[in-house]
Amino acid sequence: MTSFSCPAPLPARETVLLGHGSGGALTAELMRDIFLPAFTSPVLARLEDQATLEISGLRLAFTTDTFVVKPVFFPGGDIGSLAVYGTINDLAVGGAQPLFLSVAFLLEEGFPLADLRRITQSMADAADGAGVSIVTGDTKVVEKGSGDGIYINTTGIGTVPAGLHLSAANARQGDAVILSGPIGDHGIAILTQREGLQLESPVESDSAALHTLTDAILGVTTEVRVMRDPTRGGVASALNEIAAQSHVGIVIEEQAIVVHDAVRGACELFGLDPLYVANEGKLVAIVPGAAAFGVVKAMRAHPLAREAAVIGQVTGGEPGLVTMRTAFGTTRIVDLLPGDQLPRIC
């Protein structure tokens, strides 16, 4: 008897690559080839940054993220505040009100307790400041050489208002693409710290909780199609995901995208494209064209989005294709990278 139901096993030589954790093409491949065929949940298959669940009529958002950033302390934050803000943001971009977080520490034997204390306090301060509660946790310790100091998983629960349905599959021709501010600060802050590079004007991570900004946007219109925080893989990867899931084209304008001079300089030095560099306090919103002006105005009134701007639009072009009109008037394809330019940035 022959069974056709099992996928052909991968050759034994195939192993996990750093790029499988990049949020880029290899991560998408892992989802498609391994996770989605096994985990058959229709909620998971939506591939949003958070699951939206319904329990006894209550709509909940639920999301998980592990933070492996190296170094753990960096200009503008640390792995603790990042772990709190990152999960809050994954809830917020689904339109949810973040409420509760779990925290799971994975510690390597020999990690300084003073650093653990500092990181823990940073998490507590970040959660307090954002009005969310850390309510449950776990600690595991692995032998020296089986970890890298500290990794932190945070998982979050929030409530989603009735009637709100944001999705990366919702973008439509004519929609405006809005970006909340300058890009690449987080990735470059990490990289310069890691490499011991002194920049003329130091770059700080933009790490921040975005739920009051998403509130402000939803206060203008609940017709928002998609919100995403462009972390791993940067703005380019976020837009590629949206274009692919919505089966639309997206065109962005290079001149509309703000990059701090120091970030641009560091990117040139390291041969990086800021469009692919991680952010931790930025937001991409896709809204109906008619609502764009009002949304940008509301965003600019928020301290985390003073430089919000329309950076492009959703088109009837080739589905899944993101293109950019450059400062020189040419057009180039903004593709999904196979891996990440910078591993271990979040």
Next chain:
Amino acid sequence: MTSFSCPAPLPARETVLLGHGSGGALTAELMRDIFLPAFTSPVLARLEDQATLEISGLRLAFTTDTFVVKPVFFPGGDIGSLAVYGTINDLAVGGAQPLFLSVAFLLEEGFPLADLRRITQSMADAADGAGVSIVTGDTKVVEKGSGDGIYINTTGIGTVPAGLHLSAANARQGDAVILSGPIGDHGIAILTQREGLQLESPVESDSAALHTLTDAILGVTTEVRVMRDPTRGGVASALNEIAAQSHVGIVIEEQAIVVHDAVRGACELFGLDPLYVANEGKLVAIVPGAAAFGVVKAMRAHPLAREAAVIGQVTGGEPGLVTMRTAFGTTRIVDLLPGDQLPRIC
């Protein structure tokens, strides 16, 4: 100006030890000295295996656990099914109906994709069998040497019936201590696999989902005081936590505790005490003395608790103290170990 509000910083030489992840005395110290002072949530301070939250009148249980077991495949299970059952059980012992899980993979570069596929399928099968849905996830990859193949965090949500309030702080003098079956199978299955030891009768992990068993118990009486799954640190650590939090004494009878011969033999060989060896499909329940007979009867009707028995009682003895009457008629103190006898077993 002198401030008295900051705890004295730990000396820089103090570092994380393997025992800090054991579930024993060092883990308790970490909670008391670092986590609880920073995370001021009253829910966390209850130190249950799960947080019970109330959102718009709905009672939810919420729990997180990271699995670092080595080796990842072992007799009776693997890290994938263990990660699903472990989090289901932490919900179930709070009296919750487990509903949804998140999964976060932390992969080391070079981990075989075929193993990842097998583990993923095992998680999917375990979740399907238990009737819970894996609805959201995350994947991170770290460089070779910064991890150990695969670590998995699962975080779970369940619903808690109105009026049910289980807590490790609820045990009272006169209550019965019930154990669901033979102890030590999981830890010894891991250890013999790790050491390449051949036993005459091989020991399999007891890894299983306990929520139908907890349902059966709660079907007899909702006056159950505490339920715990004695994992890290074994039955001894679970009883110590309950005795400490309830400010009661607990006396158990060695002769009432079943240990498989092969487990006993391996424990003697390695110098381990089965009371401290991890289980992954066992349950300790503390119930009013008058309900004990009915609860044991209902448990024995369940396939996972055929050998359930009353193993001891809650006394008015020294608060926090667990003692055991041995087979020889003597009494010994069953203390909290500083660390774990066996690291990386869950």
